Amino acid sequence: MARSLFTSQGAPCLKCHAIGLAEHDKNATAPNFLMAPDRLKPDWVRHWILDPSMIDPGTNMPSNLFRHEAERWVFAGPTPASFKGYNGDHTDLLVRYMFEINPAEQQRLIQMTGGNLKSKAGASTTRLESKPERKSKIARSSRSPGESARDPGPAGSSP
Ligand code: HEC
DSSP states (O other): OHHHHHHSSSOOHHHHBOOSOHHHHTTOOBOOGGGHHHHOOHHHHHHHHHOHHHHOTTOSSOSOSEEEETTEEEESSOOOGGGTTOOSOHHHHHHHHHTTOOHHHHHHHHHHHTTHHHHHGGGOOSOGGGOHHHHHHHHHHTTSTTTGGGOOOSTTOOO
16 A cells, blocks of 8 residues: 555655666655665654654755644545555555565566656756765764754764
């Protein structure tokens, strides 16, 4: 189910996030989900996808991807047919899925989206390479969710 949300027309995650497909990734502005499990905790990721700008006010990731509905968070855009009748929390679903993504799963995602990714990636604005300091900020903030994100840290300490 989470896979179908990731690859659905309405879900924007893969517009910005890299997926290991060279042609798509050169336009991607956000990190590949493969790296997430090493660096991040599920709680932090859930917090992040609900409201990225709370953690990092300057982020390019939108904050209105989910809306609260009857005690749970649901994806704010159109959801795939398989979501009909599903009463769980969509952020939980996505977080669990993100922690399971591996290279084989990414290949499946790429296949499911067919040629879609290439054209959609054009929507991006900033390139990740242009702001390496942001990367290290995210990595640090994963250690103590929410509070250290604003810590500027020593300049140039990141590779
Ligand atoms: C408009 C572009 C955009 C969209 C759409 C988007 N993201 Fe992001 N996301 C980013 C950027 C950019 C970052 C990196 C943080 C930064 O630079 O501010 C990020 C970071 C993340 C991170 C932290 C990853 C890490 O390794 O540090 C997670 C998790 C994440 N996004 C999940 C999602 C999910 C799930 C969706 C879809 C529901 C989504 N994103 C949609 C742009 C986007």
